[in-house]
Amino acid sequence: MDHRRDVPRTDAVLADPRLAPAVARLGRRIVKAAVAAAQERARDGRIPPGRVAAEALRALPEHATVMRPVLNATGVLLHTNLGRAPLSDAARDAAAAVAGCADVEYDLATGRRGPRGAGALAALRAACPAAEAAQVVNNNAAALVLAATALAAGREIVVSRGELVEIGDGFRLPDLLASTGARLREVGTTNRTTAADYAAALGPGTGFVLKVHPSNFRIEGFTSAASIADLAALPVPVVADIGSGLLAPDPALPDEPDAATALRDGAALVTASGDKLLGGPQAGLLLGDAALLERLRRHPLYRALRVGKMTLAALEATLTGPAPPVTRMLHTGAGALRARAEALAADLAASGLDAAAVPASGAVGGGAAPGVALDGHAVALPASAEPALRAHRVIGRVEGGRLLLDLRSLDPADDPALRSAVRTALEGH
Numbered sequence: 001m002d003h004r005r006d007v008p009r010t011d012a013v014l015a016d017p018r019l020a021p022a023v024a025r026l027g028r029r030i031v032k033a034a035v036a037a038a039q040e041r042a043r044d045g046r047i048p049p050g051r052v053a054a055e056a057l058r059a060l061p062e063h064a065t066v067m068r069p070v071l072n073a074t075g076v077l078l079h080t081n082l083g084r085a086p087l088s089d090a091a092r093d094a095a096a097a098v099a100g101c102a103d104v105e106y107d108l109a110t111g112r113r114g115p116r117g118a119g120a121l122a123a124l125r126a127a128c129p130a131a132e133a134a135q136v137v138n139n140n141a142a143a144l145v146l147a148a149t150a151l152a153a154g155r156e157i158v159v160s161r162g163e164l165v166e167i168g169d170g171f172r173l174p175d176l177l178a179s180t181g182a183r184l185r186e187v188g189t190t191n192r193t194t195a196a197d198y199a200a201a202l203g204p205g206t207g208f209v210l211k212v213h214p215s216n217f218r219i220e221g222f223t224s225a226a227s228i229a230d231l232a233a234l235p236v237p238v239v240a241d242i243g244s245g246l247l248a249p250d251p252a253l254p255d256e257p258d259a260a261t262a263l264r265d266g267a268a269l270v271t272a273s274g275d276k277l278l279g280g281p282q283a284g285l286l287l288g289d290a291a292l293l294e295r296l297r298r299h300p301l302y303r304a305l306r307v308g309k310m311t312l313a314a315l316e317a318t319l320t321g322p323a324p325p326v327t328r329m330l331h332t333g334a335g336a337l338r339a340r341a342e343a344l345a346a347d348l349a350a351s352g353l354d355a356a357a358v359p360a361s362g363a364v365g366g367g368a369a370p371g372v373a374l375d376g377h378a379v380a381l382p383a384s385a386e387p388a389l390r391a392h393r394v395i396g397r398v399e400g401g402r403l404l405l406d407l408r409s410l411d412p413a414d415d416p417a418l419r420s421a422v423r424t425a426l427e428g429h
């Protein structure tokens, strides 16, 4: 049977009062695409022609973006492919509140131009009193590029061969630094570098000594590295890339470096990410010596690397507000995760699904704390359920022939959403 003649025209469908709010919310283009897809289904006879508007409405995306929110049940707290740290409610609210116009660079008291992002920088300094000053750029890679350009372009950065790391996805720190016009002066060997190796490499052309936390791997055995304290005695600044963004030591992560300790040990500058263990938005944090940071801020490149008002707001609220989800997730005990996994599994099993609570081992991820296993619990489902769950934006991990939904990386507030997404995805599975 030919349904083509009965399929309503696009204009007629778009005039349907049920679609008007969607046009107002998402724009005509997205709604039109949904209508076109529904018309196609009607032409193929998969839906009756009278249902085109309803089908378009059903298939409409929630947001006007191709990028969509997901539930991270991978057990990896900082999953770079899933957007790293989830923001706290305070940070989300703060970012949304300044989405319109805001006094990002305006002094409401005088009516004149004000310092950009003053609140976020003050919060950063308050959270890390060991730092004389702070700056924020787009990410940690940008922080390193800015430091290398402003302090070492045409000069040398002295760095250990054991710390020339690949950050991920083919991005290598040495390439990034060399792209600024600084020359890398590699010292020591992959497994051992001493303070004397650094000292022997210094000269009038030295810009700074760089210490990089090898955050995404561990070398064991016959190893030694010069500490920041060892290097602080050298007559050049020490820049320390600590990676994960811990501002103070965390007893749960004894091997993870933190900004306060690095600065107290004598680092002139510390660089770190905002969206790793700090639990905030994507940003690069620069902490330390006020005069050096002022040089960085005045460099033309700073203008190309600065962050927007929503990032500044989210960062400030992360620093001043309640502990962000990543901090809570990291410190959740295995017992609490077990209780959540058992409740969820029992619920799903009562709906006839093959679900069971099992012990599972999560990870910090995002190139932080590579050796640390976070013992917890997961809901185990048949591995064959993975594509259906992924289609419903539930991301787990397949392990030992099962799909694990590891609750370590999921905010407890999202447990009901996980439960209903799993039920919907696996209906009739």
Ligand SMILES: *Cc1c(COP(=O)(O)O)cnc(C)c1O
Pocket (backbone or CB within 6 Å): 139, 140, 141, 142, 167, 212, 213, 214, 215, 216, 241, 242, 243, 244, 272, 273, 274, 283, 284, 366, 367, 368
């Ligand atoms: C993650 C990481 C980076 C890159 O940080 P981004 O914020 O992703 O740019 C650089 N150095 C180290 C040691 C890291 O762990």
